[in-house]
Amino acid sequence: MPDGSGLLTVDLGAIAENWKSLRDRHTGMGGGETGAAVKADAYGLGAARVVPALAAAGCRHFFVAHLAEGMAIRPLLGQGQMIAVLNGFRPGEDEDAALTPVLNTPGDIGAWSGTGRDALLHIDTGMARLGLTPAETEALAGDPSPLRGLNLRYLMTHLAAADAPGHPLSAEQAARFAAARARLPAAPSSFANSSGLFLGPDFASDLARPGCAIYGLNPAPGAPNPMRPVIRLAAPVLQVREIPAGTPVGYGATWVAERPSRIATVAAGYADGYLRALSGRATGRHNGQDLPLVGRVSMDLTTFDVTDHPGIAPGAMIELIGPGLSADGLAARAGTIGYEVLTSLGARYRRDYKQAA
Numbered sequence: 249m250p251d252g253s254g255l256l257t258v259d260l261g262a263i264a265e266n267w268k269s270l271r272d273r274h275t276g277m278g279g280g281e282t283g284a285a286v287k288a289d290a291y292g293l294g295a296a297r298v299v300p301a302l303a304a305a306g307c308r309h310f311f312v313a314h315l316a317e318g319m320a321i322r323p324l325l326g327q328g329q330m331i332a333v334l335n336g337f338r339p340g341e342d343e344d345a346a347l348t349p350v351l352n353t354p355g356d357i358g359a360w361s362g363t364g365r366d367a368l369l370h371i372d373t374g375m376a377r378l379g380l381t382p383a384e385t386e387a388l389a390g391d392p393s394p395l396r397g398l399n400l401r402y403l404m405t406h407l408a409a410a411d412a413p414g415h416p417l418s419a420e421q422a423a424r425f426a427a428a429r430a431r432l433p434a435a436p437s438s439f440a441n442s443s444g445l446f447l448g449p450d451f452a453s454d455l456a457r458p459g460c461a462i463y464g465l466n467p468a469p470g471a472p473n474p475m476r477p478v479i480r481l482a483a484p485v486l487q488v489r490e491i492p493a494g495t496p497v498g499y500g501a502t503w504v505a506e507r508p509s510r511i512a513t514v515a516a517g518y519a520d521g522y523l524r525a526l527s528g529r530a531t532g533r534h535n536g537q538d539l540p541l542v543g544r545v546s547m548d549l550t551t552f553d554v555t556d557h558p559g560i561a562p563g564a565m566i567e568l569i570g571p572g573l574s575a576d577g578l579a580a581r582a583g584t585i586g587y588e589v590l591t592s593l594g595a596r597y598r599r600d601y602k603q604a605a
């Protein structure tokens with residue numbers, strides 16, 4: 249019997265296989281190493297379990313967004329494994345964790361200049377988000393002395409539209425990155441995210457930084473997903489209710505039964521990352537059969553029409569994400585992307601990690 253909470257199954261073997269296939273793809277396009285983006289608690293799947301699985305698969309370069317995320321995973325890794333902090337941090341803040349700052353501004357370069365530390369330098373080639381602006385890059389090319397006393401491990405840039413194959417911005421970014429590298433002091437390059445690894449050899453670099461595809465999301469939207477599915481999410485039925493035609497279900501009475509119906513109330517809601525925007529737009533699954541979600545998703549509960557499935561009783565598990573019910577597909581129905589579905593997965597699920605074989 250379920251304990252009343254949902255069950256999130258994370259397949260660490262599939263994570264390792266996905267990372268290896270991305271590594272092989274990068275090598276095959278002429279690239280060097282392949283790291284892993286493990287920011288936001290490894291896209292919601294649990295960095296404490298995902299990072300060791302990736303390290304065991306051979307990954308030696310890890311990317312987090314925040315200093316605290318880097319501090320949290322350092323004990324899981326050897327000192328030889330790079331943990332780069334994309335949002336940067338100030339000298340000393342990493343104590344003895346030997347994290348690697350990403351320098352995003354001339355001020356960052358100034359702060360780290362002369363420390364002798366490893367660093368990545370982020371050049372903005374078309375996102376206007378983080379990294380040196382074109383003018384700042386130009387100024388640094390004219391006078392690279394602020395980089396003295398720094399071990400520039402990688403020059404990096406980030407693709408803005410890699411998930412839209414053929415978007416002209418990607419080729420422009422590749423050209424701007426090559427031009428900037430030619431003007432700056434020589435250093436290895438770090439370029440492609442997951443989708444960039446599907447754009448061809450112009451996007452190979454010394455260190456790729458895939459994230460989403462490791463976790464099973466489709467890096468090449470529009471084509472069949474080449475990655476192995478990683479998660480399954482199921483939640484238990486708490487009650488099954490027989491209602492006559494004309495009965496409204498849930499907040500706002502947005503759905504009214506047109507026939508005598510059976511409604512299963514399941515223990516997952518938007519507080520668990522089962523997005524409210526899915527209200528009336530998703531299906532759950534039981535024994536391979538689709539169950540329409542009816543009415544609003546509420547904070548802790550969601551209702552499914554099980555009129556045609558008399559076997560479903562309290563305690564039955566309804567699958568919310570799984571084979572044929574992908575996080576990408578769910579995201580499309582909610583008007584968002586699979587990244588948001590994964591990083592929204594709540595803390596209330598029991599988590600079952602399947603070890604790599």
Ligand SMILES: *Cc1c(COP(=O)(O)O)cnc(C)c1O
Pocket residue numbers: 285287334406440441442443457458459460461
């Ligand atoms: C998140 C992130 C990545 C990984 O991107 P995916 O699209 O998940 O593969 C790589 N580089 C940077 C700078 C990022 O912020």
